Amino acid sequence: MSALFTKHQDLLTKALDACSHRYAWSGWPENPSSKIHGEEKPAAGLARFEALLGQDFPLAQPGEVARVGEEVSPYTGEPLGVRYPRADPEVLFTAINSARPAWAAATPEARVGVCLEILQRCGEQLFENAHATMHTSGQSYVMAFAGSGANALDRGLEALAYAHKAMQDVPATAHWERKFGRDGVASLDKRYRLVPRGIGVVICCATFPLWNTYPALCASLATGNPVVLKPHPAATLPVALVARVCREVLAEAGYDPNLVTLAADTRADPATLPLIQHPDTAIIDFTGSPRFGSWLEQNCPGKQVYTETAGCNSVVLESTDDLQATARAVAHSLCQASAQMCTSVQNIHVPAAGVRVAGEWVPHAEVAAAICSAVDGWLADPRAAATLCGTLFDPAVQSNVDRYRQLAAAQQRILRDSAPYENPGFPAARTATPLVIAASEDDRDWYREEVFGPVSFIIANADAEACLRDATGNARDCGAITSHVYSTDAEFLARAVDAYHAAGASVACNLTGMPINFAAAYSDFHVTGLNPAGNACLADLAFVSNRFRIVQSKFMGVAPAPA
Amino acid sequence: MSALFTKHQDLLTKALDACSHRYAWSGWPENPSSKIHGEEKPAAGLARFEALLGQDFPLAQPGEVARVGEEVSPYTGEPLGVRYPRADPEVLFTAINSARPAWAAATPEARVGVCLEILQRCGEQLFENAHATMHTSGQSYVMAFAGSGANALDRGLEALAYAHKAMQDVPATAHWERKFGRDGVASLDKRYRLVPRGIGVVICCATFPLWNTYPALCASLATGNPVVLKPHPAATLPVALVARVCREVLAEAGYDPNLVTLAADTRADPATLPLIQHPDTAIIDFTGSPRFGSWLEQNCPGKQVYTETAGCNSVVLESTDDLQATARAVAHSLCQASAQMCTSVQNIHVPAAGVRVAGEWVPHAEVAAAICSAVDGWLADPRAAATLCGTLFDPAVQSNVDRYRQLAAAQQRILRDSAPYENPGFPAARTATPLVIAASEDDRDWYREEVFGPVSFIIANADAEACLRDATGNARDCGAITSHVYSTDAEFLARAVDAYHAAGASVACNLTGMPINFAAAYSDFHVTGLNPAGNACLADLAFVSNRFRIVQSKFMGVAPAPA
Structure with missing residues (x-):
């Protein structure tokens, strides 16, 4: 030995x-705080x-x-x-x-x-x-x-x-x-x-x-x-x-x-x-x-x-009991590491007619607004924003943001505009807050590939089934590393799980109150090898x-x- | 469940x-005898x-x-x-x-x-x-x-x-x-x-x-x-x-x-x-x-x-305590299923100067003769010969035998000639006994590929190291599914094992008293995936x-x- x-x-x-x-465990400390490690x-x-x-x-x-x-x-x-x-x-x-x-x-x-x-x-x-x-x-x-x-x-x-x-x-x-x-x-x-x-x-x-x-x-x-x-x-x-x-x-x-x-x-x-x-x-x-x-x-x-x-990771939002919590969870993914993670969400599918929230219909626009507002919420405190967003690793990421800003602005589709945020410790930091764009299935060319960086689309599909069809089709054809479904309907959830799995994708259901980008070693099988996001x-x-x-x-x- | x-x-x-x-075990009977199964x-x-x-x-x-x-x-x-x-x-x-x-x-x-x-x-x-x-x-x-x-x-x-x-x-x-x-x-x-x-x-x-x-x-x-x-x-x-x-x-x-x-x-x-x-x-x-x-x-x-x-499976014969037993073991492989098995031996490397047998030098020609005579021994009883050799599955196998017979005869290299044997139950059976050819490294074109069927070469390499070098080089370049070494020298055996492994081949040492072609499920890892005989x-x-x-x-x- x-x-x-x-x-x-x-x-x-x-x-x-x-x-x-496959329980939660880590062999190393995740928190750099000097309260734990000393000065x-x-x-x-x-x-x-x-x-x-x-x-x-x-x-x-x-x-x-x-x-x-x-x-x-x-x-x-x-x-x-x-x-x-x-x-x-x-x-x-x-x-x-x-x-x-x-x-x-x-x-x-x-x-x-x-x-x-x-x-x-x-x-x-x-x-x-x-x-x-x-x-x-x-x-x-x-x-x-x-x-x-x-x-x-x-x-x-x-x-x-x-x-x-x-x-x-x-x-x-x-x-x-x-x-x-x-x-x-x-x-x-x-x-x-x-x-x-x-x-x-x-x-x-x-x-x-x-x-x-x-x-x-x-x-x-x-x-x-x-x-x-x-x-x-x-x-x-x-x-x-x-x-x-x-x-x-x-x-x-x-x-x-x-x-x-x-x-x-x-x-x-x-x-x-x-x-x-x-x-x-x-x-x-x-x-x-x-x-x-x-x-x-x-x-x-x-x-x-x-x-x-990489792929175009999706959210399908069919219904929820707590729109704020759901919006906060999704918005966190749009902000974290300026959406430069392999698990960052890009395509948010919301039925054009809106979603049921605790039994009440909430219109599509209101859902989109809740997500954008949740993004703003995460960015309200400059120090917390800096910790959450980090910077754009390369000028090419800023170019991606700029290109989609122009495209979307030309069609008045910007739901939430991107702008630099001020990084408290680093005035010269290359930063950009999330750009959120309103889209429909006519814009498939925009969202059927990974747009690297803080660019996301809130896609108004005809209904929840169309959301699921679009999202899973994209996972199959263009790849997906994470996929999310929010629904209070057990039957819809079961259908969604089957549909994502049939597309060769894993799926997370109703994740709130945690960073939804998180992939847990020892527990999550990271990347399926069944879609274009990896073999x-x-x-x-x-x-x-x-x-x-x-x-x-x-x-x-x-x-x-x-x- | x-x-x-x-x-x-x-x-x-x-x-x-x-x-x-990885012990010996079988889930099914290997013997078709009516003594076991009834009539x-x-x-x-x-x-x-x-x-x-x-x-x-x-x-x-x-x-x-x-x-x-x-x-x-x-x-x-x-x-x-x-x-x-x-x-x-x-x-x-x-x-x-x-x-x-x-x-x-x-x-x-x-x-x-x-x-x-x-x-x-x-x-x-x-x-x-x-x-x-x-x-x-x-x-x-x-x-x-x-x-x-x-x-x-x-x-x-x-x-x-x-x-x-x-x-x-x-x-x-x-x-x-x-x-x-x-x-x-x-x-x-x-x-x-x-x-x-x-x-x-x-x-x-x-x-x-x-x-x-x-x-x-x-x-x-x-x-x-x-x-x-x-x-x-x-x-x-x-x-x-x-x-x-x-x-x-x-x-x-x-x-x-x-x-x-x-x-x-x-x-x-x-x-x-x-x-x-x-x-x-x-x-x-x-x-x-x-x-x-x-x-x-x-x-x-x-x-x-x-x-x-497939590959060109080899024997390297460096020394032995029992030439008859070794010759019988090798000869069995030349006969079994008319050498149409993936584990059949084709290339028998024997030093030109001969081998030590129980401490005495036995000349190359005598070793070759012992192998050929052991083949004859296996074929002496027609019923046993039929059980051991079976038939040639296709006329193309007979053509292989014929082609090498002609080549070898032209150079007076036939050590043991092939001929049909009479199958007791089936007079029309397509049969051929082993053709054994004398070869040297000048004949590498002959033996550096699988010659499918009962054709084998007794190759006179310069010495035991040359035998090993030739055999393992062929395994690496042309593939090998089984390889055999016979030696009473523990150091030579260890070198041979290393050399075959370095060529991506498994190796069996001093197998006698059993069919050396035998690959045991649950025990032998069949095919290494490291040489051209399979991935x-x-x-x-x-x-x-x-x-x-x-x-x-x-x-x-x-x-x-x-x-």
Whole structure:
């Protein structure tokens, strides 16, 4: 039994139990408050983040041909000035290949132990990671600490638990004997060995750089595959912090640090294609645009490809007992992280004739007004607004907002206009409050794709059935990661659940009083793999069980002791 | 709990335990002897087989456009005259699609119960299946009863056990609650539903028609996917017998029989491409040629493709304490089923200088002679020879033998010539005893591909290391399903195991006193998926866990009772 495995076994056991019963649990603190952590830890984290700025990031990797770095803080508009190694893929892969045999030969427990230690150490840098995430992906400090910290680490541990479970399913040895006809008893000792597939490339996204990175990293690394982390050029620092931890832990545990490497690049000269098309790359984990995700799914035969992309997440509002609570729940999704989350709602389907609220009809316009007013409610306090909305990670998001503002204004369809909000700590922050647009089915071109950023549509479909038909059709054709239904009618709810499921989508019913964007590790199966928003679920057995293969040796009589 | 699941639960439990501990176990009898079964059952099976000949096979399926059938018995040279429905794929798929929702909605236990009943019923027709297999794939009666009967059923049960395990890993419901900030406790009921991927097409091979068919059928059907069985035109009857059982059991259990259909075709007008390219086909299981298998792996993006093809299985003979026993073991593989098994040995690597036998050097020529003489030994008794060798399933196999006879004769390389043997029960049987050819590394073109049928090479490599290098290189480049090493040197064995594993191949060491072709369900992981002989293992978690996906619904408060 490896020392690191033993050290963290309780954590793993708890995660396995949480995955089996899918209750609420977290292995890390979600709240960065100094009331919990004291003053010193948060300050030290900030200091460590600041010490990285304007420097070469401390990462010594093979094949470095240049230093690159083009991150600009959405909070300050200033370049971070951190420079990361750009690698010659051939040299990098040669070094990685020489690290593979020892890692493949390590026991599953040893590898899982290393991954547990990595997660634990990443948990110790949550404060600097929060600042790094803030100033790259534009999240608020609180969101960066929780969503890109604790919640993301939980997802890594969840994937690791599945990897452990899948590997544990294969015994190391067996004894087998039987009689064949008149021959004597044939007695065989058998040994089963897990063989990793090859190099795994993890392509990370800009807005939640670690959300799928921890799971993909753990799934591949635990099953014996080296991992190349390919961060988004706009959000490299959080990933680099993880790569550094991985390399430290691997080296301390006696393995080659090149089992985890960072492949930084620039927008002008991306590194992705040479990495994924390299013959030694066997696994590709991708988070990003539906277009490139779909290209990867179609064009990498013989490689394992796991994608999470995006869709047009919907709300169908049929009826409710509490319009304010429902409006607040939906509005929260429109505001949170400026709707740059994979779980953000975009399309709000409300019957043209309105909805029943506690038995009374409320007209469509009044429902729309309640949602817009709830948005305003969330934004009333500037400090709370800043925590909820964060910034727009990239100027392109502002362009999206501007384009739809113009389109909608031309047709007098703006229900709630977008404007910058003033961020108390960062006067130069790139911010935009939610733009809410009135739409009908004639505007399907507008809302049948992901409009990235704080742009949403309140769609007046003919009736509740038409709402459901439109929303589920869009989920099937254009993808969906989250879908919401609000209804007090049990039969409608049941129909809605079936309709979303038939479209390959999961669905949440009547969620209020909580952030409806929240995806819970160990409990929610995140992404179904059944619609265009991704082909994999993070995490389930299918996410891990084909990252390794099984070879066996059998010996007549007693197997010789391993060399 | 479904009645069929309860009825067969003990069998499933036993299979799950056997998979976990990988000991020897079988759920069905391997021996057709009337000493075990009495006279009546075997006779009734034969009578039922004979009653099928020269008839339309009793199978009423949608979209039948013609009856086809071109099976010719390798034992009699006579057509079987059984005619099977040829289907219009569009009509067939429309009917299948209307069967899907109810099957998808059934509980995993209900579906597993139906599969268990199917296997049990197929177990009751082992006698007619044995005759059907004999007169199509050309196996001997005993082999057809065991290898294509009990052993194949065991593999179906093994895959079913894995499917059950993977589905059981997902709970049906969960309760989740936690506090978010100052909001109260959010309390959610969650439901998880398994969603089958779509239609599964199972492409069966001619020589072991049910070997991979039962596992693929069970893996797809249990996870909710309808299955289209596409038999080889030369070996349709065994598959049709299974299809009939499936349809009966499904109908009796209250499901649409079109969940399992037979898609018979002819060599001149194959049905495969329209089936696999149909947009509703989500899963393809293939057993057959490496060329088409590889094509499928590369050209079906978005579909799950599981292949078992072929390779050039090897023996490396470094040293032995008992040359006779070793020669007998290898010779058995050259004879069994006329080397038409996926586990048959083709390339026998023996150092040019000979091998150490119980400490004494025995020259290469003497080792080769021992193997050839052991072949003769297995063939000495005509009845035993017929049971061991069976027939050549197709004239093309005889052509392979003839071609290599000519090549080898021209260079005076024939170590043991092939000739027909006289089959006691069937004077017109198409038979050929093993052709054994002397080769060196200069003849790599001859042996670096599968030569289907009783053709083998005794290859004189420079030394034992060269034997190992050649054999493992061929496994990596050309595929291998079984590999054997004979050595009394523990260090050489350890090196050999590592070398085969590095080539993506499993390896058996020093097997004697048993049929070395034998692959044990529940114990051997059959096919590694790491070399060109196939991309899947039948069975492991990876074989089953991606045949379904998971969708969820979550409800604030208490979930309404299911409709």
